[in-house]
Amino acid sequence: MNTAIFEGVWVPLVTPMTGANGAEIDRNAFARLVDYYLAAGVNGLVVAGTTGEGTLLSDDERRWLAEVACHLARGHAPVLAGVGASDTANAARQIRALDDLPLAGYLVPPPYYLRPSQEGILWHYRSLAAGTRRPLVLYNVPLRTGVTLGVETIRELASHESFAAIKECDAHPLTRLPSQVTIRVLCGDDMQILPALRAGAAGCISAAAHVRPDLYLKLIRYVREGDMDHASTLFNGMKPLIRRLFSEPNPVAIKAALASLGLCTPTVRRPLMPCSTALHKDIDAQLEVTMAF
Template sequence: MWRTDEESFSGPAVRACAGIDAVPRPSPWGIWVPMITPMRAGALDLPAAARLAERYVEAGVNGLVILGTTGEGSLLTSRERQVFTAAVLEAVHGELPVMAGVGAVDTRAVCAQVAELDAFDLAGYLVPPPYYLRPSDEGIRWHFNEVARVSDRPLMLYNVPKRTGCGMSPALIRSLLAHPRIAAMKECDSGNLAARCAGSRDHVLCGEDTAMLAHLLGGGAGAIAASSHIRPDLFVRLLHLSQTGHSGAARALFTRLEPLIALMFSEPNPAPVKAALALSGEISPETRLPLRPASSALVQRLEEAMALLPPPYKERERNLAA
């Protein structure tokens, strides 16, 4: 079960990272990477997935979310979801918590996904409201209560109206966060982050990358950021600066990151993320239809934006000492 102490949400690599103090927290926090699912010739590229997961451990991120929107989870078979989960968990060796995305139109299908994955040592499940149906608050409440019955592991609410077709009201969010098995929420509506998180900001992770800086400087718990795939060390640094009172340096760093963040969402996710990782030779840019790989024009712009990012901090320190 996902414990409610600091050890549950950050492994040894995180606690040693960038001077971030290990402070007990009651819910997930920090920078979580919503991992892409590498593919090659139509099949899962599990060695590439393991290499990516190891890289994120080394970078000091606070957790991984697999099988979500960025992970093309809704396009994977049940068997693929289980095999991918096993590969990522083996790669991180318990040094990072790993959460799985589950979602569908039918609540029973979501419960079935949870039941299939619950044999794995996951930190919990990222759960949106049912897609497409646009249920009432009471219908959404029933949905989450039913999913919570399937597993002892905690849930994270996933409020993403532009994908599901419905948003969760502030009153509903407050009541759901009081559920003993609902630990946090991922908020993807930047216009609602401040208003909806009032009084419960420590339970809310930003799911809109462009709003990440404001959320972190305002005391938000952290972010689940697709753009953090590319240079996770810079996003960990951004978190550290924001949490230690260095707001000016945090703003300066975020200004350097903004061009890349904008490009990450200029074509359907996760095609830009995969294209950027492919430029570094880490994966193939392949997506699963009906999603298409990033356009050649975007690939060129990504390459230019990545070249303008600061060097890794260890490399930067060596250059300054030379």
């Protein structure tokens, strides 16, 4: 397994929506976004993840996003597909429906809502791994799932070649985890990217990297070169916009920013609601600052 691809800046693509209440995917806009981030030089793409409103997508929509991204990105960057469910059988079915595509693997959270034990989490991941030859990227996001992947659980899964990396979204273990586990750690909390990189994280899966992905690539380059002064200065300048992009449920504010940049509409699928007018104005003001970097 080539785990080296799980590093650098990965963008968890939004899913552009159109129609009443975001009923349809804006297919032309999605293809444009894929091309845009490939041209920016990001290291990888994620489709149908949290930022892509993955839990609100049908199986056919998830399949279409993965097909298009794989086709456009082939030879340029790897693509992960987000899959997940409370029910292990449902998550396995999602994987089977995509397993013929040239994906780099699957981004998979623990079963959400049920809050299973660590033993149950291990069973879930092992069951999914048994049904595919593609790698799984663990996704620790306790704010959304209600359960945390313990370090011993991560170590146990990391001992099997099916598990290639972990997207860690819990701010508390981010600066310790890279030294505690053998698989690659990708930062999933945008406000913790620099501390995580300093601690040895291999990169990030960053929703905020939709805006100025070049700054995230530069940040990682500074860290790799040991230029922490420039890294800190750059990251401190990025923080105000990052805070605003997560002031309302993800990806509401991300889509508002992309709309202001002319990359897609701000439409989200219900029950998500559009970005508030006040936040959108605040984002636009901060975008002027960030775009001048």
